[in-house]
Amino acid sequence: MKLVAGNWKMNGLAASEKVIDELLQGLAGQSRLPEILICPPATLLVLFARKLKGTPILVGGQTCHPNPSGAHTGDISAEMLKDAGASHVIVGHSERRTDHKETDEEVLRQSVAVRRVGLSPIICVGENESAYAAGQTKAILSGQLKGSIANRTDEQALIIAYEPIWAIGTGRTPTIQEIVDTHGFIRQFVAAAFGNYPKGLRILYGGSVKPSNAREILNAEGVDGVLVGGASLKSTDFLPIIAGCKLD
């Protein structure tokens, strides 16, 4: 099943419940929907999870601490996210890697924590502008994948989000052929590195997904969904993105 995920980042107040109402109204009566996920800021997680219980929209966290609890001021554990009603947790988003100096090793520990509580990690990888320009995309991705994915063969719930940093929030995207090639590379790399590990592996594309390009990206070979930032904040953008998902 394809996944259309919205990452609200550090956006949203209690009044943003209105967006959720609009999404529910827009989806009402539709049966052939992809998996839909909203990752709001932690302050809205419980509110949204209660509101969305029993609806087609899931909620997720944007990061987590590897430990279950303890003296880590300001952090949130995977246990807490599960308790709040999350089904997925984004880990290793490039903004976390930059703003909070998160390393591949830290991202791996977070993804292990997410699996510890039975939720699905969405592990983000992607090259920056200069690596892209230098043709280093695959080398960068190999390092990130090797470093941030746990070597366990029983994994079923793994999701990788390919998010070129230069495409995030910029309006620029790789060509469809580049997305297809890179997703193919990630799938092969994970298979080679971890054996038959990625049976249920899904690979999302993220970076400037919007209503005008969503359909083509979502239906490209090897694309199992999208991770949407800015365009997930407004129902008038997010609903057409969801509608661009052709179900198998």
Ligand code: PGA
């Ligand atoms: P964007 O962000 O859709 O605003 O480019 C994507 C992301 O960071 O996940």
